[in-house]
Amino acid sequence: MAEKITVGHVHMSGCTGCLVSLADNAEGLLTILDKYADLVYGLTLADVRHIPKMDVALVEGSVCIQDKISVQEIKETREKAAVVVAVGGCACYGNITRFGRGGQPNQPQHESYLPVGDLIKVDVYIPGCAPCPQLIRNVCVMAYLLLKGTKDQQELAKKYLAPLMQLAERGTEACGCDLMYDVVNQGLCIGCGSCAAACPVRAITHEYGKPNVNREMCIKCGACYAQCPRSFFNFDVVTEFEAISDLIAGALK
Amino acid sequence: MGTELGKYKLCVSARSTDKDILKKAQDGGIVTQLFKFALEEGIIDGAIVAGQGDEPWRPRPFIATTVEELMTTPGTRYNISPQVSWIKEATRSYGLDKVGIVGTPCQMQAVRKGQLYPVGLRDVDDKIALAIGIFCMENFPYQSIKQLVEDHAGMKLESVKKMDIGKGKFWVYGARGQVVQLPLKVTHKYEQPGCHVCLDYVSNLADVSTGSVGSPDGWSTVFVRTRKGDDIWSKAIGAGCFETKPIEQVKPGLEMVSKLANEKITKNQKTVEERAKFGVNKALRNPYIKP
Ligand SMILES: Cc1cc2nc3c(=O)[nH]c(=O)nc-3n(C[C@H](O)[C@H](O)[C@H](O)COP(=O)(O)OP(=O)(O)OC[C@H]3O[C@@H](n4cnc5c(N)ncnc54)[C@H](O)[C@@H]3O)c2cc1C
Ligand code: SF4
Ligand code: SF4
Ligand code: SF4
Numbered sequence: 001m002a003e004k005i006t007v008g009h010v011h012m013s014g015c016t017g018c019l020v021s022l023a024d025n026a027e028g029l030l031t032i033l034d035k036y037a038d039l040v041y042g043l044t045l046a047d048v049r050h051i052p053k054m055d056v057a058l059v060e061g062s063v064c065i066q067d068k069i070s071v072q073e074i075k076e077t078r079e080k081a082a083v084v085v086a087v088g089g090c091a092c093y094g095n096i097t098r099f100g101r102g103g104q105p106n107q108p109q110h111e112s113y114l115p116v117g118d119l120i121k122v123d124v125y126i127p128g129c130a131p132c133p134q135l136i137r138n139v140c141v142m143a144y145l146l147l148k149g150t151k152d153q154q155e156l157a158k159k160y161l162a163p164l165m166q167l168a169e170r171g172t173e174a175c176g177c178d179l180m181y182d183v184v185n186q187g188l189c190i191g192c193g194s195c196a197a198a199c200p201v202r203a204i205t206h207e208y209g210k211p212n213v214n215r216e217m218c219i220k221c222g223a224c225y226a227q228c229p230r231s232f233f234n235f236d237v238v239t240e241f242e243a244i245s246d247l248i249a250g251a252l253k
Numbered sequence: 254m255g256t257e258l259g260k261y262k263l264c265v266s267a268r269s270t271d272k273d274i275l276k277k278a279q280d281g282g283i284v285t286q287l288f289k290f291a292l293e294e295g296i297i298d299g300a301i302v303a304g305q306g307d308e309p310w311r312p313r314p315f316i317a318t319t320v321e322e323l324m325t326t327p328g329t330r331y332n333i334s335p336q337v338s339w340i341k342e343a344t345r346s347y348g349l350d351k352v353g354i355v356g357t358p359c360q361m362q363a364v365r366k367g368q369l370y371p372v373g374l375r376d377v378d379d380k381i382a383l384a385i386g387i388f389c390m391e392n393f394p395y396q397s398i399k400q401l402v403e404d405h406a407g408m409k410l411e412s413v414k415k416m417d418i419g420k421g422k423f424w425v426y427g428a429r430g431q432v433v434q435l436p437l438k439v440t441h442k443y444e445q446p447g448c449h450v451c452l453d454y455v456s457n458l459a460d461v462s463t464g465s466v467g468s469p470d471g472w473s474t475v476f477v478r479t480r481k482g483d484d485i486w487s488k489a490i491g492a493g494c495f496e497t498k499p500i501e502q503v504k505p506g507l508e509m510v511s512k513l514a515n516e517k518i519t520k521n522q523k524t525v526e527e528r529a530k531f532g533v534n535k536a537l538r539n540p541y542i543k544p
C-alpha cells in the first residue's frame with residue numbers, strides 16, 4: 001500500500017458526537033487507520049499536545065471566541081493542515097451552539113460561538129447533527145484518493161468533493177428556512193422528501209408535497225439543505241453511483 | 254438514441270402474469286409485481302410505495318411490509334408523494350434492512366445522492382435493496398389535480414376510477430363509465446414548477462425503471478439498469494412473474510420513448526438556461542452547477 005495521509009481530529013466546542021460518528025464506522029475506521037491514514041492528533045485518541053503538521057484536519061465544534069486557546073488552536077489548525085474539513089453542524093454552521101448565550105457553570109462568560117468558517121477558511125463541509133458516519137467515511141476515502149491516488153482516482157475525488165467544498169464557500173449560516181429561500185422560492189422543489197428524512201429533530205413535514213419547517217424545533221444543522229437534490233445535484237458523480245459505491249466498499253475491504 | 258435513456262442492461266416490453274395485479278395496476282403491473290416477488294422471496298422486507306392519503310387521489314408515502322398491504326397501492330396518482338421522506342424511518346421505526354422504494358426519476362436521483370452523500374441518512378446507504386423508478390414527464394400539486402378534475406373535467410374526485418396521461422391527453426375515467434379527456438395544453442400551467450428543470454424522463458438511476466410509453470396498452474416498457482436490478486429481474490422472470498416481448502417487436506417501441514425523453518430534456522435544458530438570465534443581471538439558482 002502506498003504511503004498514508006496524516007489526519008487529525010481537532011475538538012472545538014462540540015459534544016464529541018462527531019467523533020463518535022467517525023468511530024461508528026467500526027471496522028471501516030480500523031481499515032482506514034490501517035491502510036490510508038495515520039491519526040496524528042486527537043484529544044482522546046493520540047497523545048500529542050500541540051497541533052502538528054497534517055494533511056487533513058477534521059474539525060468538530062464551533063469556536064468560542066471568549067476562549068483564547070480555542071481561537072489560537074483553530075488558527076494554528078489552518079496553518080498546519082493542508083485540508084480543513086468542518087465535520088458536523090456546529091463546525092459548519094454553529095448548529096445548537098448558535099443558541100448558546102453563556103451563563104453555564106465553570107465558564108459563564110463563554111457566550112459567543114462561531115462556526116469555524118467565520119475565523120478561518122474551511123475547505124470541505126460535512127454538515128449534519130450528528131454527521132453521518134458513512135459520509136465521513138466517504139470523505140476520508142476521497143481525501144486519500146485525492147492526495148495519494150492514481151490520476152483517475154484524483155479526478156474522481158475532485159469531482160466528488162466539489163459540492164462539499166462549494167457548501168463551505170456558500171457560507172456559515174444554515175437553517176430549515178434554506179429550503180424556502182433556496183429551493184421552494186427558487187422554483188426548484190420537487191417534493192421528494194429528502195429534507196424531512198435528513199432532519200435529525202424531525203422538524204420537517206410535508207404539506208401537499210412541499211416542506212414545512214417547524215422553526216422552533218430547527219437546530220440549524222444544515223442537513224436538510226445539503227441532502228436536498230435541488231441544493232446540488234452533480235450528474236457526473238451521482239450517475240456513477242454503482243461504480244463509486246463499489247470503489248468505496250472495495251477500499252474498505 | 255443516446256444518453257437520454259440512461260444506462261441499461263436490458264429493455265423489454267412486459268406485463269405481470271397475475272390477473273389481480275393487472276386489474277388494479279396502472280399499466281403492466283410491473284411495480285406491484287416486482288415488489289410482491291421481492292417481498293415473498295425476502296429480497297426486500299418492505300417497500301416504500303404511494304398509499305392512500307387523507308383525501309381522494311391524494312397519495313402519501315406508505316411502507317408495505319406484506320403483500321396484502323402492497324395490494325392496496327397499485328395505480329398512478331398524478332400528484333406529489335414525498336417518497337424519500339420515509340427512507341431513514343424505514344430502517345429505524347420499521348427496522349427494515351432491505352428497503353424497496355418506488356418513485357419518480359427525481360426521487361431516484363434523491364435516493365442515489367443520498368447513498369453517495371448521506372448527509373442526514375445514517376446507516377441507509379447499503380439498505381436500499383430495490384429502487385424502482387417510473388417514467389415521468391411532469392408531476393402536479395394536489396390542488397392542481399383537484400382543479401383539473403373538478404373544474405376542467407367536471408367530475409368529483411371521489412368518483413374518479415382512474416387517471417392517465419397518454420397519447421397527448423390527460424384522461425379522467427369516472428366510476429359510471431364516463432371518460433373525459435383534456436388536452437395537455439390545459440394541464441401544462443398546473444404542473445409542479447420544479448419539474449421544469451428536470452433532466453430525466455425514464456428514471457436513469459433506478460435499479461429497474463418502467464412506464465407505459467413505448468409499449469401497447471396494458472403492457473409496460475421496462476429498463477433493467479443495475480447489477481441488483483438485473484439479478485432481481487432475472488429471478489422474477491425465472492419464477493414466471495412476467496410475460497415479456499422483445500422491445501423491437503412492439504409498437505410504438507423504443508423510438509417513442511427516446512423521442513419523448515429528448516423532448517423533455519431539450520425543453521427543460523432550455524428552461525435551465527433561461528433561468529441564468531431571468532432577472533436583470535440576476536440569475537435564478539442552478540442546482541446542477543452548485544449549492
Ligand atoms: C407523476 C407521474 C408521471 C408519470 N408520467 C409518465 C409518463 O410520462 N410516461 C410513462 O410512460 N409513464 C409515466 N408515469 C408512470 C405510469 O403512470 C405508471 O406509474 C408506471 O407505468 C407503473 O405502472 P405499473 O402498472 O407497472 O405499476 P403499478 O403496479 O400500477 O404500481 C404503481 C406504483 O406507483 C406508485 N405511485 C403511484 N403514484 C405515485 C406518485 N405520485 N409518486 C410516486 N409513486 C407513485 C404506487 O405506489 C405503485 O407502487 C408517471 C407516473 C407518475 C406518478
Ligand atoms: S430543519 Fe432540521 S435538518 Fe434542517 S437545519 Fe433545521 S434541524 Fe437541521
Ligand atoms: S429535499 Fe426535496 S422536498 Fe425537500 S426542499 Fe428539496 S426538493 Fe423539496
Ligand atoms: S418531472 Fe422530474 S422533477 Fe417532476 S416529478 Fe417527474 S421526475 Fe420529478
